[in-house]
Amino acid sequence: MTATSATSMSDGFETVAVAKPKRDPILIALWITLLVVALIWLAPFIFILFTSLKTQAAVTSTGAFMPPTDPAFENYSNAWGRGNFASAFLNSAIITVIKVPLGLILSAMAAYALAKIRLRFSKLLLLLVVFGTMIPFQVMLAPLFTLVNSLGLIDTYPGVILPYIAFGVPYQVFILHGFFKGIPKELSEAALIDGASHFTIFRRIFLPVCLPVLAALLILDFVSTWNEFAMALVLLQDQHMWTLPLGLMSFQGQFSNDYGQLNAAIVMTVLPATIVYLIFQRYFVSGLTSGAVKG
Amino acid sequence: MSLRNRTHDPRVQALILLAPAMLIYVIFALYPMLNVVVLSFQKWNGLAPQRPFVGLANYQYIFTQDPVFWVAFRNTVIWTIMCVIFPPMVGLLLALSLNQKLFARNTFRAIFYLPVIIAPIAVATMWKWMYDPFFGLFTEILTSMGLQSWIQDWLGDKSVALYSVFVAYLWQSVGFSMVLFLAGLQNVSQTLVEAARIDGAGRWNIFRYVTLPALRTTITIVLVLSVISSLKAFDIVYGLTGGGPAQSTQMLALWAFTQAMQIFDFGRGAAISVVLLLITIAVVIPYLRWTQKHEEAEQ
Numbered sequence: 001m002t003a004t005s006a007t008s009m010s011d012g013f014e015t016v017a018v019a020k021p022k023r024d025p026i027l028i029a030l031w032i033t034l035l036v037v038a039l040i041w042l043a044p045f046i047f048i049l050f051t052s053l054k055t056q057a058a059v060t061s062t063g064a065f066m067p068p069t070d071p072a073f074e075n076y077s078n079a080w081g082r083g084n085f086a087s088a089f090l091n092s093a094i095i096t097v098i099k100v101p102l103g104l105i106l107s108a109m110a111a112y113a114l115a116k117i118r119l120r121f122s123k124l125l126l127l128l129v130v131f132g133t134m135i136p137f138q139v140m141l142a143p144l145f146t147l148v149n150s151l152g153l154i155d156t157y158p159g160v161i162l163p164y165i166a167f168g169v170p171y172q173v174f175i176l177h178g179f180f181k182g183i184p185k186e187l188s189e190a191a192l193i194d195g196a197s198h199f200t201i202f203r204r205i206f207l208p209v210c211l212p213v214l215a216a217l218l219i220l221d222f223v224s225t226w227n228e229f230a231m232a233l234v235l236l237q238d239q240h241m242w243t244l245p246l247g248l249m250s251f252q253g254q255f256s257n258d259y260g261q262l263n264a265a266i267v268m269t270v271l272p273a274t275i276v277y278l279i280f281q282r283y284f285v286s287g288l289t290s291g292a293v294k295g
Numbered sequence: 296m297s298l299r300n301r302t303h304d305p306r307v308q309a310l311i312l313l314a315p316a317m318l319i320y321v322i323f324a325l326y327p328m329l330n331v332v333v334l335s336f337q338k339w340n341g342l343a344p345q346r347p348f349v350g351l352a353n354y355q356y357i358f359t360q361d362p363v364f365w366v367a368f369r370n371t372v373i374w375t376i377m378c379v380i381f382p383p384m385v386g387l388l389l390a391l392s393l394n395q396k397l398f399a400r401n402t403f404r405a406i407f408y409l410p411v412i413i414a415p416i417a418v419a420t421m422w423k424w425m426y427d428p429f430f431g432l433f434t435e436i437l438t439s440m441g442l443q444s445w446i447q448d449w450l451g452d453k454s455v456a457l458y459s460v461f462v463a464y465l466w467q468s469v470g471f472s473m474v475l476f477l478a479g480l481q482n483v484s485q486t487l488v489e490a491a492r493i494d495g496a497g498r499w500n501i502f503r504y505v506t507l508p509a510l511r512t513t514i515t516i517v518l519v520l521s522v523i524s525s526l527k528a529f530d531i532v533y534g535l536t537g538g539g540p541a542q543s544t545q546m547l548a549l550w551a552f553t554q555a556m557q558i559f560d561f562g563r564g565a566a567i568s569v570v571l572l573l574i575t576i577a578v579v580i581p582y583l584r585w586t587q588k589h590e591e592a593e594q
Contacts, residue, residue, distance in 0.1 A: 042406055044432070130583060142552070227417075233533075270417050
């Protein structure tokens with residue numbers, strides 16, 4: 001049930017509408033309206049991009065949607081060198097590269113055990129997990145700080161990666177559990193009779209089968225880890241440990257009058273997630289909808 | 296694989312598979328959640344070795360003496376109502392439109408979804424600059440249209456700041472509702488739509504009597520997710536206004552954070568968190584029961 005809506009959705013995203021041009025006036029009006037709304041939706045991006053390439057003088061003297069006549073690329077190199085921006089980029093990259101695959105594999109293991117091994121308490125655990133998908137972690141920033149602090153992990157990579165995994169587990173387990181449940185018993189039973197352990201079945205049979213779902217979750221998780229702000233704000237106090245969202249926030253505070261550089265900093269913060277999105281668009285949709293909307 | 300020989304019991308294997316994820320989840324997610332309840336009955340500045348038990352004093356303080364709590368509460372209610380109405384409504388309209396066979400509809404979908412993947416803190420930074428009363432986008436547009444008198448200090452005027460923040464939030468979150476509705480629309484029976492069309496039903500009637508009933512599940516899901524994500528609103532408020540001016544954009548999540556991490560009263564911060572937690576649970580539990588019933592009905 002979960003997989004079907006996911007695939008139908010991603011197909012919907014993929015297939016280009018090649019309908020015969022109907023001369024339906026309502027559809028034409030609708031299309032024009034959509035075009036206008038889409039342009040409004042894009043306007044902030046265009047505005048930010050243009051401003052990021054303007055000198056301070058050009059920002060104040062030219063119109064917002066006037067393309068920069070003499071692109072000031074130095075805004076990017078200057079912003080990069082200022083206010084720990086480069087080290088924030090590196091920290092974000094390290095945390096994301098460790099957290100995302102690690103969290104996903106742990107979630108997949110747990111989801112497999114919950115879905116495919118008969119346990120008395122698996123229903124209760126699953127309920128606990130589903131509950132976790134709904135709870136706002138913003139509520140627990142202070143106790144989270146206290147906990148990580150008492151473990152001596154403030155301003156360390158594990159100190160932020162472990163909570164990130166903890167808050168990523170519920171959603172991922174929930175999705176993967178649904179997916180594993182849908183895989184027919186026969187696939188694993190033959191192997192079980194042959195004496196294979198669940199570790200082998202998980203690794204050899206189930207992991208390969210769920211690769212598309214894993215890919216979708218991987219990409220969603222990449223973006224949300226890259227973008228995370230609130231937890232990083234309390235767990236990373238030392239500015240040399242800051243991630244990109246923290247770096248951008250402080251950049252805004254310190255150099256808010258350097259419009260060109262500020263906007264260059266915004267572009268650089270947003271770019272990695274945007275590129276990932278544009279390349280893996282269809283996975284986003286399937287990753288999101290497979291969990292939330294069922295047939 | 297000597298491990299395999301020692302662990303023939305499938306229950307042991309299950310435990311080994313479950314343990315890492317569950318331990319991390321329990322320690323770093325569930326424990327802080329329980330701890331926030333304990334903290335809400337204590338007086339603590341975050342450093343002192345002693346955490347004296349003070350009973351309901353923290354709750355009494357936030358309900359009766361804290362001048363900001365009820366402002367934050369009221370703003371959270373207004374915010375949540377706006378979040379339940381507007382992003383789902385715009386998302387549904389976009390989904391219905393983009394479910395038609397239109398030229399370049401995939402490009403349109405991609406454009407409306409793009410803001411969803413951008414860091415909320417970057418959205419805040421972008422919009423703070425667009426709201427700049429001197430060089431910002433809105434000032435510029437209104438000036439070019441000759442509407443200078445409409446120019447506001449978007450984020451500095453306490454009567455408009457909350458709505459300015461919401462517009463930025465709307466821009467970011469519409470794509471999320473849209474995608475969920477688009478997925479839901481794939482489940483609307485085309486046979487029924489065709490049958491209704493042949494029977495002479497117009498667009499509105501097809502929508503009203505075929506599409507809308509088929510979307511009921513999706514609508515519930517979108518509304519619940521909207522409530523939950525609206526209660527979580529933190530980054531965008533923090534980045535745009537920090538709760539100001541004069542607490543006019545202060546909300547419960549941010550105020551709990553401010554009490555604990557900036558005023559260093561962890562007990563009061565925790566009490567605010569517990570209030571927010573209870574509100575969330577009041578939405579989540581009925582929803583979970585509803586989904587369970589729904590699943591049982593499906594099977």
